[in-house]
Amino acid sequence: MTSDNMREFLRGIGDQLPLQLGVVPFGLVFGVLGIASGLSPLQTILMSSIVFGGASQVVFAQLWATGASPLIVGSSVAVINLRHMLYSAAVAKYLRPLSLRWRIILGYLLTDEAFAISIKRFETTDRPELAHYHLLGSGLTLWVCWQIATVVGVLAGATIPDELNLGFAIPLTFMALVLPNLRRVSDIAAATSAALVALFGQVLPWNAWIVAAAVVGITVGGILSHLEDRA
Template sequence: MGSRESFLAGVRAVAPIIVGIVPFGLVAGAAAVNAGLTLLDAVGLSVVVFAGASQLAAIGLFGDGAPLALVVVTVLVINLRLVMYSASIAPELLDEPRRWRALSAYLLTDQAYALSVTRFEREPGTSRRSFYLGAAAPLWAAWQVCTVIGAVVGARVPPWLPLDFAVPLTFLALLVPAVKGRATAAAAAVGGGLATVGVGLPLEAGLMVGAVAGVLAGLLTEAVVGPDAVGAGEDEPGGGHA
């Protein structure tokens, strides 16, 4: 399959998922402004971080006046899964120029990864570079547009109408579709439980404790009971951008 056809195949594959990330992008932009960030700050955070779950966590920490070091560490912990994605997909892109591989790393998301590795396994003749770009670039563009719209609209929301409630609701919407087996269920239960118990801790420390404990619980569960058998169709994401 040629480069153009592969790129268009990636665009078609990701199109239904873009519909699902629109509300998350709107909430991320609105929540950033509600937490005290300027429009420029909100847009900069979205462009630099480009990761829905960690952006929402960072916004909550900024709103609570947390130090920058804690915000950075929290974002890194939440995004640790991307390291595993990178290690998995890297062999498929080793022949690409270094600059393009750097761009691929920046555009890496749960959705782009799952769609790409599934496609590469099913159709080896696919142009890997083109398909990945077709799946990843539209996600990036849609996320940036939605966060800008959310930030602009959020800046005009009356102060008496809080947007804080949207952040935990969005996290729940991101979490539920991701629970597909024993390891993820254990991670969600332990991480969510500890984060809830530690909700009163200063500087959102409960979130950090929950995130670390959730990752460890998932790894321990997988080590003890073995990985869950997940079909190729189940690997394709249906949730929001994370």
């Protein structure tokens, strides 16, 4: 790495570090929860690098624990991850000139937090040809913290009593991510309709509630946003 590249890489690390305040507790809880869901320590730890997505891993572990079919587990996680297509599209014009190896690595590292931090850099830097080093730094930082947090969670899981209800930290994390962003009617309607379908959809066969809730929430939000934009 040249010194300019190195500086950009380090900047990515520095910009990503503050977000780890939210990522690390989530990783710890996932480690604890994976074991509580009946996954082995190895399965829990490796899921953090194979699946590598917070909400995906939690849903995977919880559905797997209830005995959901592989098809339902897979489609539920797939729906959750559709959002990454937005990120992929947003960074595409910056990454397209890169070699295949770079694109594969950065594709793997393109998480919510890495995207949130590095897209700002892509859009404001005066050296866009170096900006992929920023994404590499921010993506790797998150990856390393996520792996360490998972391992610590798995190790600590055995000693943490169930009464602490640590699993509750996961919906709490999601609340902090979702609630402050419910500004438009379409956002609130998407959230409410998805929540209601999830609750009343528990009777649906094959644990289909999460896919059903997602489809309804996305449809309601999308249609209402059309109306909002026209108004």
